[in-house]
Amino acid sequence: MxxxxxxxxxxxxxxxxxxxxxxxxxxxxxxxxxxxxxxxxxxxxxxxxxxxVGAALGPAGLDERTKEIAILRTSALLECRYCVQTHTAVALDVGLSTGEVRALRGEGDLDEAFSDARERVMIAWIDAVALGRGPVAPELATRASEALEEHELVELTLAVSATLMLNRYCTALDLPTGADTLARLAAGGFA
Amino acid sequence: MTALAEAIAAEKIGGRVWFYSNYHCNLQCSYCLTESAPLVKRRELGREAILERAREASALGFTGYGVTGGEPFILDYMPDLVAELGRELPTIVLSNATLFNERRLREIEPLADLPVHIQISLDHPDPVENDEMRGPENFRKVVEAIPKLVERGIGVRIATTLDDPDAADPEEQERLCELHRSMGIPDEDHVVRPVINRGRAVSNEMGVLAGFEQLEPELTLTADGAFYSPFAPTVRGGRLDTDLLVSRTTSPLSAAAGSLVRIADDLPAGHDASIGIR
Known part of the structure; x- marks a missing residue:
């Protein structure tokens, strides 16, 4: 800068x-x-x-891959341009495939990109937390509590919640994406 | 003794808390740290806010108050405010002394009975040279005002700000000292200090550079937050400098003071806090 x-x-x-x-x-x-x-x-x-933010979004009980799934998916649902662009690069860095990244961004099929049942439940949970206006549906809550340990559910939910805060912060203030990130995304075919 | 009082006693931070009462001024000096002028953004701290923070400061263990601007006495409530401060702790007010008409002089007469000093800027023994930096008629107004303040028993100090004190003409300095002595101001109440290269002095390529290691940590409150020193909340190109910002929080004062102590704790050994407003 x-x-x-x-x-x-x-x-x-x-x-x-x-x-x-x-x-x-x-x-x-x-x-x-x-x-x-x-x-x-x-x-x-x-x-x-x-x-x-560093603690909530960095790896702890959940690994970096899971955290980046939560951050990128939430940011895409909230249409935070800055967070989507920045965390597209981070997600690729921690090993998510191009197909997985595109699916999380809403540009591909999630069921095709994510075959692991646990990750699919996590993504459903992320979607419910990020977009929901009331309690999570009991059926999904049950599936999530079966797939995740309690501390994992806490950590995942906080990661989504912290991302929501940042999404609104970055979008409202129209923070600029770094030139290096934009160049890298362009080279990879991402907007 | 509070932790803050201990920090003050150990000279980690200065004992005086400064208030930037406002940023506007009837003058437009060439070296002004805050780019003050009649029509700038006022950034007024407010009478009640100053008094509330002052009470907190006293309870925390600060040992004195300073008021600066802008020109503090452009505010109608300043004489009463300074008297209230002076009844609590020794107080110094930095002023250009050009607004002391008869009404103002009457209003500040109660300060004579209090540990209050008005520090007045006077840069040169000759009107032309003085007014080059401070504006037309400044010299005349100042040398008229000072004896009137002294006559009323009000404490007065003279501050001379020079682009390069080391290069000052000794003959000129002696004439300036003769002048302030003739007005009843002894040598111990005359300070000479350098222009600091911040604010308008940057635009005019004047003064000495001063980073935080060269400045004494003195808690300084403004409408924009708490700063490291009275030299810190400067304005350049209409924008407030934030490099020496301590916190936006000024209430409770203990939070800002605690942050200042943390910063002071990290000062490198041997730092030279050689530049201070006196």
């Missing part, structure tokens, strides 16, 4: 030069993500939000 601010941007993405003192440790050596560079406007929130 350039140190120069886009005058058309809804909020400034703080470059390294303008990063508040307590935000600097989140900038690392490379280019900060737009989420980091925007949250830096409120460093006391950045200090709690980024570790939370």
């Amino acid at each position: 350039s140190e120069e601010q886009d005058p058309e941007a809804l909020v400034s993405l703080l470059g390294r030069e303008q990063a508040p003192l307590l935000a600097r440790r989140f900038y690392g050596e490379g280019t900060p993500s737009p989420i980091t560079a925007s949250l830096a406007q409120v460093p006391e929130l950045l200090e709690v939000a980024l570790p939370f």
Whole structure:
């Protein structure tokens, strides 16, 4: 990200030069993500939000593949351009196939892409949590509790919930996708 | 003793909490940190907010208050506010002293009985040179105001801000000192400090660079949040600088003060906090 601010941007993405003192440790050596560079406007929130997001969306009891399925699928359902583009690249990095990624993005058949019964239940759960407006249907809740340990269900649900928060954040603030990510997606035939 | 009071006693952070009362000003000085001018965004902190934070600061163990801007005395409530602050802790107010008409002078007379000082900017012993940086008629208004304040028993300090203090003409400096002595201001109440290369001084290519390692940590509250030093909440090109922002949260004050202490704890050994508003 350039140190120069886009005058058309809804909020400034703080470059390294303008990063508040307590935000600097989140900038690392490379280019900060737009989420980091925007949250830096409120460093006391950045200090709690980024570790939370990292913990909620990173691997714990569930592995990276499962987490990326949850993040990408939720982001596609919420139509978050930034999150879909960014996590398409991440999903490919952690080993999801092009067909699996396309299916999660709503550009292919999920049943064809995912043959594992447990993953299919997880995806159904993700869809219900991401799009639902009330309790999850009892039949799906039963299937999920049979396929997943309780702690896995908690972790998966929190991953979807945290992604929903980020989806709305990134979409409302119209955060820009990095040029490197866009170039990579274009090379792979993704929008 | 609170943890914060211990940090102040150990000189990890300064004992004075600063309030940026507002950012607008009747002057438009060439080196202004905040690009203050009559029509800029006011960023007014507010009388009640200042008093509430001041009460918290006193309870936490801060030992003094500072008020700066902008020009604080452009706000009608400033004389009363400063008196209230001064009744709690020693207080210093930075002012250009160009708004002290008879009515204002009457309003600030109660400050004479309080541990309050008004720190007034006067940069040069000659009107032309002084007014080059600070605006027309500034010198005349200042040298008229200072004796009136002194006569009323109000504490006055003089601050001289120079592009390069090391290159200052000794003869000019001596004439400036003769001038402030003639107005009743002793040498110990005259400070000379460099222009800091932030705000309008950047546009005018003036002053010395100062990162956070060169500045003393002093909790500084503005309408935009808590900052590391009174040199920190600067404005450049109309945009507030955030590089020395501590937090947007200013209430409870303990949260912002705690964050400042955390930052101060991480200061590298041997850092040189040699530039401070006095």
